[in-house]
Each structure stands twice: as C-alpha cells, then as structure tokens.
Amino acid sequence: MRFQAPKGTRDFYPSEMAVLNWIMAAWRRVSLRNGFEEYEGPIFEDLDLYRAKSGEGIVSELFHFRDRGDREFAIRPEMTPTLARMIAARANALPRPIKWFSMPRLCRAERPQRGRLREFFQWNIDIVGIDDVVTDAECIFVAIDFFREVGLTPADMVMKINSRSLLSALLEARGIEPERHESVFAVLDKRDKVPAEAFTEMLTKVAGGDAELALLQGIGQARGEEGIAHLAEVARGNETAEREMARLRSLFEHLELMGVREYCTFDMGVVRGLAYYTGVVFEGFGLGGLQRAICGGGRYNRLLEVLGGPPMSGIGFGTSDVVIADVLNELGRMPAAATATRSIEYFVIDADPSLFQEAVALTAALRAKGRSAEFSYRRQAVGKQFKQASAAGARYAIVIGSEFTERRAIVLKDLSTGQQQEVARDAFLAGL
C-alpha cells in the first residue's frame, strides 16, 4: 500500500528542511537580538478556547477531535489564543513588558489550493503589557529588521501603516457614531481588493448621504504624507482625533530614528480583517511581481480579557514560512547556503581496506571532539571515497594510508584548494 502526505501538507526532505531551518534560524536570530524571549505551547488546545475568541463559526475551519474522556480539542490554527491563555495564567508573575516570540506549526482545515496550505509555520512577535508609541515602532522595526536581514530593500517591499483608533476618532469627530465604525472598517479594508467602482458603491451603502460619502472617500483614499496632511484637517478641533494624529506622527518619527522609515508608508486602506485590533495596524506588502501581503500585525487592547486574562494592551505581528520562501524565491534572493543539508568538516578515507577500522576510529575520535566527520560505510576504492567526500561537501579529506602504517601519520587534504600535508595522527587530534 502506497501513502502520500495529506493534501495541503508538506514533506520536508533534507533540501526543503534546510530552507525551513534557514528561515527559522533567521526568525530566531532577529527575535533574540531585538530582546524577545521564545515560548511554545501545545499543538492542540481546548476547542472552547477558539470558540471564545472567534465564535462558533471558527469550528468548521479547524481540525477538531475528542479524546476518550469526550473532551473537545482542536489543532491550533493560530498562536494568539495560546499566548493569551499563557499570559493570563501568570499575569501577575511575569515581568513587564512581556516581549515574546514563537515559531508555531499551525493547521487550518482549508480546502487546499495554491498558496493556501493546511499546515505551515508562523513567526509571531508580541509586546504585551504596555501601550506606548515606542512599542508600536519597535514591533514594526522587528518585522523590517528581519526582511532587511534576508535582503529585501524598500524597492522590494513596503510596510503599510494605519491606525484603527485614529480612524475611529476621525469618524466620531465628524459625527459617525461608534456603532457604524465596524461597517466602515470593513469597506475600507476592501479598498485595494475590489475595483474602484465597487468600492464607491460599498462606501455609498454605509455613508449617510453625499456629504458623508465625500468625507469617507477623502479619509479612505488617504495615503503617505499627503494623506496624513489631509487627515490632520479632518481631525482639527477634536481633541481625541488630534491626539491620535500626534501619535501617528510620533510613530513615523520613531521609525525614522530607527533607520527604517524608507520602508514605511501611511495607508488608510490597511484595516486588517481581524476584529480584535484596536490601535495601530500594519501590513508588509511585497512589490514587484509578488503584489501580496508578506506580514501583518497590530495593537490589541481587549484580547486578553476575552480569553480570561487581565486588561493588558499588546502589539504583535505574524508571517509564515510559506510567504517568506515565496518572496525570496520570487526575488531570486534565496541564498545557496539556505539549501545546504550538511556541513561535513572531515571525510576520512582509507587507502586500503585493511585500514578501514582506523578510518572508523579516527572519525569517531573527531566527532567526540565536536567536529563533524564522515566516512564511507562501504570498503571501496580511494577514488570512490574521494567522490563521496566531495558529494558530502566535506572541507577536508583525511587519507589513512602507508604513512599511517609506517609512522602513524595521516594526509590532510583541503578539498577546495587541493593542498595537502602529512601530519602525525595523534598530534593532529590533540591539537583540535
């Protein structure tokens, strides 16, 4: 009987695993250097945890099951509920701010299609317990720090930034009641996803008359410095709206200070679908041929409470291994090193089958010293062993031959330069 990987999942053969490891190592390196600590949680959680956050509708999008005790669980589709649960459980004991990252494996019961997998790895960064513009900037900086690390320039991507609390304040300042904000958000979120006429039509439906439609068109089309200037006019005279404008300006000033301003732009068309964002929202967008979101995040103020935690503000973002690999491949920036499956330092060769056991012993001794070393399992000709050494990408070949029999010496050959030298076996080992 032949089996295949379930549709929408992936087998990581060594060359694919190397790419995943390379991506995850970069996530971890960037997280750590930005002062974040790593956490993890179970691959499955109480189904009710997801119901509590997203409602009953989420269940059909999850892989869920019951255990023998008839408890309902689901494989995690996202990390945020786990994060909220873990923080809630130790809310008083954890030092603030909480700066955590994770690289969870996630599953979604989607119908598999191109670019939509049922299983993937996600990089999550969260700063919880403080609501300050400097942490808005820090969170966005970390995302850009990663993309810059893997070679993306402002020509390759743009970080589109908006603020839901600013948008709310502007709407309220101009007489649009809070109950109507969600429907306006939903329309603005479609701005770049539907044709212009369709967008206007949707906006007309939520606007209470021509004056409001013009106002919403003006707000909705706001982009870049010009857009900020326009919104400042809309905000004028309203204290909350002006405070939100000042915070937005301060955010861009911090991003300038941090050296990543050129990656960033203001864009009212980024609202983000997730209902729990309450402040700044942002979305990295791949330019060139890619033309799609490559990361996204925002500030949430009530999420932890919904999941049983204390009232704490947080900001976070996520991206996936699939998106990162796509953008790097699209740009031709996936480095050759990302696909290396092995890094063998020494390949030990016997010049004669009678010396095979010496090759085994030396290989083991090298490994015991912490060096990566390999030998051929088959007793075969020297030439074939050299071929195997090259195939393994070994840096040096060590030949055990007549020099060993005569004076316990080995021949060390640099496989890139071809240079070789005889060295005493035991002195060589001792010198490592």
Place this chain on the structure above:
Amino acid sequence: MRFQAPKGTRDFYPSEMAVLNWIMAAWRRVSLRNGFEEYEGPIFEDLDLYRAKSGEGIVSELFHFRDRGDREFAIRPEMTPTLARMIAARANALPRPIKWFSMPRLCRAERPQRGRLREFFQWNIDIVGIDDVVTDAECIFVAIDFFREVGLTPADMVMKINSRSLLSALLEARGIEPERHESVFAVLDKRDKVPAEAFTEMLTKVAGGDAELALLQGIGQARGEEGIAHLAEVARGNETAEREMARLRSLFEHLELMGVREYCTFDMGVVRGLAYYTGVVFEGFGLGGLQRAICGGGRYNRLLEVLGGPPMSGIGFGTSDVVIADVLNELGRMPAAATATRSIEYFVIDADPSLFQEAVALTAALRAKGRSAEFSYRRQAVGKQFKQASAAGARYAIVIGSEFTERRAIVLKDLSTGQQQEVARDAFLAGL
C-alpha cells in the same frame, strides 16, 4: 473564561523553552557532526498509514479526526511511518545510504500520568539502505555521542545491546521452530520487568519440557562477556548462529574502536517491544536513581515494505525531550546555560529623558549590525535602567549622557567587571 493547557501537554514559558531549545540544539549538533541530514513531515497523516503499520488496535491510542471531505487523519504518534512513506516515495532517487534525523513533535492519546505525556518531542536517527555491522555500530555510537556530550559517563548509563536475529538463530539451532520465537521474545522482554519467579513461570509456559526450559533460562540470563561466551557454546556447529555470533562480536569491536565500548554491554534481556525489529536491538538505561530506559532502537528489515516501500534494511533509535530533561535533572547535570532565555549584548541607557530618542536610535543601529541590543520602553531614572540591564543579563551597558550632548560620545560599561570607557558613538558603531 479561564483556560488551561490540555492535560498531558505542556506550556513552554521562556525558561522551559530555553531548556527544550538547549536539548534540541544538542540533538541537531550531534546529528550533523555524525553526518546526518534533517527531515520533517506533516503533524498529521492518513489514519490508514498507522493502521497499515500497527493494526486497527492503534486507533484508540491516537488523536484522530476527519476533514470536511470525510478523510480520516491522525496526529502522528511516532515518526517511523512518515519516514518510511517519504523514503518509499523517492526510493530510487535518494542517494544511499540514507542518514536522516528528525526531532518531531508527537502526540499519543494516553491517559495522562506521571512521566507519560500526551505530547512530547522525539529525536530520531535512521540509517537506511545498508545492512552492515558498521552501521549498527554507527547508530549506537550516535546515541552515546549525545549522552556523552551532555555529560553522562558510564557510571550514569549503560547501553544494553542484543540481537533478535542472533536470538532467533540460537533458538532455531536448538530446535525451537520460528513460529514459537515471538512468544519466547515476549517472555525474555519481561525478564527485568517481573520478579524472577514470575519470569521462570512464564518461561515454563513457552518451553517444551525441562530441557528447553534450561536452554531458555541459559539463553535468557546471558549478560556481558560471560553471556556471549555461553551463547557461543549454544551456537556451536550451527552456521547461521555462528555467523550471528561473529557479527555481534564485530559490533562490540567496532564500539571499542569508536571509543564507546565502556558504555556498552551485551544483555539478552533487551528484546524491545516493537514487532518490526529484526536484527540488533539496544536500549540506553539510566543508572543511579533513574533506573529506566533513556533511549532505544534497533534494526528493521521489513518495515518499509509494509508501508509501501522497497525492501530496504534500516537501523534507528529514538529518545524524547522528557526523558533527557529527567535524566539531566536527576543527575544534577542540567547546565545553567540551558535555562538562559535571552542573550543581550548591549543595553542602551539614556542619562536624561531628552536623550531617550538617541537611545532608541542607537539600539536600532546595533540591531541592524546584527548585535543584540535592548533599551527601556519607559523613560525612567538611570539607576532603574541599569537594574533592567542587569535583569536582562546584558553584557554591556551603553550610557548616553552629557558626553553625547557635548561631543557625540557614549560610555561603554562592562557589566561583569564594572570597567567603563568613553568612546565616540559613530566610530564605535563603525568598528563593530
């Protein structure tokens, strides 16, 4: 509403995550230096894959579910079926020998109890495509190489080694038909798990008379050099049994050559429960207070065929993060470094709130240079910032104060020695 992690699963807060990462980094390091390549697979597989390997009885031990297309899946309880499936799919394309490792997250629908978790991480090593004593030795060496790396000596553990094919050959040489071997295996596997009288009783049931009972007692009690000598007597005159004895002796010779003989002992009481082992079997056993298995493996010759693959022999072993943490904690050998959640090189401090933005800018510049750097989100007194720097475990504090205002200089303080020096900010950054 308050939620908890499902019973039998774990939340990895940063300090626990650090331990897991430390263990997994050691697994990866040892795997790579022994010439293995990493692979991974989906967290869930077709339920039939597990049925094919283990029969219908396995289903109740799995977390299984259906997708909307009514296909049956299960969260993986072990990695071997995935390994076999992946090798089978590319059997002709993969260079031999296949030396692969993986560190999968696995789930089992067990009733949670002490030491038996429903979710854990397992280290798997497999050498597939060659049946040679040198690969038996290599596989056992890798396991010991890891335990030695994390500080276990022969006083802390013993690797008990046996061979099922030897046992079969001995039984057949002395007239016990192959159909009865499985039941003998099952009894011998209980030798060290039940009282001596119970063992003799079980043996009596499978033995055909007193002579056979004496034979089986003699074989079953064989341990160490003496045991091997006894079995050599049993094997004498039978070609297959003598060949198996020679292979066992050769295995120990190789382990001697590889410098790990002192960790190893022959023990007929290790048979291993899994039905698919066909050759050498081994089990690492924790001595001292632990007194339990810490890793186990063996050679399998038919496994790939059962799962749709070609006839290929393989040898592998596994151990789990839970066992490794237990053994290191038991021995008091979990290093302090294993629990470090962060490694901050520079903590940037402003001597005056008016210089806060310079602290932000310098921190970002350090990170952009690949250095780990942190600063305080709160504008607070210098003393409090120094405290935060210590709490973060930072190596250096950088103070931005009057020296900066006057001549763009910073004060670099080594937090372990207390030594400090003034350096020009831009030259410092450029010199990194």
